[in-house]
Amino acid sequence: MIAQQAFRYELAPNVGQRVLLAKHAGCARFAWNWTLAARIRRYQECRAEERFTNAIEQHRELNARKGTEWPWMYEVSKCAPQEALRDLDRAFRNLVRARRAGRAFGFPRFKRKSIDDAFRLTGSIRVRARAVQLPRLGAIRTKEGTEKLRGRILSATVRRKADRWYVSLMVEAERLDPGPVLGPVAGVDLGLHSFAVISDSVGEEMVAAPKPLGRCLRRLRWRSRRLSRKARGSGNRRRSAVRLARLHRRIRNMRVDFLHKLSTRLAKTKSVVVLEQLNVRGLMRNRHVARHIADSGWGTFRRMLEYKSQWYGSKVVLAPRFLASSKTCSDCGHVLDSMTLSLRKWLCPACGVEHDRDGNAARNLVFWYRRATGSSPGSDACGEPSGGAEAQASASHGSAKQESAVEDCPLAEERYYYSLRGARCRASEQIPHKNVPVTLRGEGSGRGR
Helix, strand or coil: CEEEEEEEEEECCCHHHHHHHHHHHHHHHHHHHHHHHHHHHHHHHCCHHHHCCCHHHHHHHHHHHHCCCCHHHHHCCCHHHHHHHHHHHHHHHHHHHHHHCCCCCCCCCCCCCCCCCEEEECCCCEEECCEEEECCCEEEEECCCCCCCCCEEEEEEEEEECCEEEEEEEEEEECCCCCCCCCCEEEEEECCCCCEEEECCCCEEEECCCCHHHHHHHHHHHHHHHHHCCCCCCHHHHHHHHHHHHHHHHHHHHHHHHHHHHHHHHHHHCCEEEEECCCHHHHCCCCCCHHHHHHHCHHHHHHHHHHHHHHHCCEEEEECCCCCCCCECCCCCCECCCCCCCCCEEECCCCCCEEEHHHHHHHHHHHHHHHHHCCCCCECCCCCECCCHHHHHCCCHHHHHHHCCCCCCCCCCCCCCCCCCCCCCECCCECCCCCCCCEEECCCCCCCC
16 A cells, blocks of 8 residues: 655754754745735635635745845745645635534634744655755755655655754655454553553553653743743843753653554554544543643544554544443443542442443443444454464454444434443433444554654
């Protein structure tokens, strides 16, 4: 299959190249802000279809005016402002779709210097040994080798984080069709007490959350206060801003490194990973847990797991949003009427078994998947054994073909809590159990690390 993948390298530019990189980022930022102001003004003053324009018309206007008004734009590659206009055009198309769908929407924001320093280049881009050659910038050394890069380079995105420059090369390459992963079906329950609880036929594993923001929050507040006390425009303020940006970069790197390692391990060792379809945007409205949810990176973890499952041959299945996985007993199927977030362990009133909240939810995700696909607890979705080395060795490509044939259907009666073993189901009243269709993620081209 043909897949798109990004390779990111840290650059080691000299003094002259640093100046050119800053000029390219400044030119792209200027083109974005100028066209954004023109689009907002046009949207507010005109009506109907006259409100909108496109990147081609704005690029013609930019070329007509830059020779007399902005001659400094000839010092950089033409791709920097052109790609910025294309990104803005894509943002306004998303705005129009949200407006027609009746959703809340807002205009794209203006970019600021030293915060949004990034640009994208296309055209003649080559990779050498420990160097990347970019248009109008020449060959820039990288701090690590580029031997692993294979495929046709589509574009190069250069971005500054604090005082360091990085380049992301988008590559289109042919990847071998992966065979099915010889592993068990795993239910992954994401949480705040621990990042995830993984349950499969082998056992349960609790993955501790790194909490990079929580660990560095005290130092982050201290550096933010020091920055606020520096005089604007002074060298002390500039150096203090760089120190604060370095800490933000460290926090992000810690989070992304953890998410990459966990998602790669699951995609390589589990045949099916069952996740809950969480409403992260809605959960972020709770000010008591918003910072902790943002620090966990649930959305990024799901995105990584989806494209890596395409690379390695596993599947990602999304359970319905209102599945009562936490308050349903995984032994007898009894469903509690209510459960608070502070309740970490509970005793089932029907069978007397004590459950850990997250571990019970992870087990119930596996039970729901087997019930939805019609497989027995000792087999996978295609009726083949899923536990043990001998059972795993008997898996075949035919199983993956059958599993991918499950259609992505809309959820019926999504507001109800669905019982997992058919015992009973409650929202405001008891309703008969119904099989819930499975939402599969694992088709198309992947992007990322």
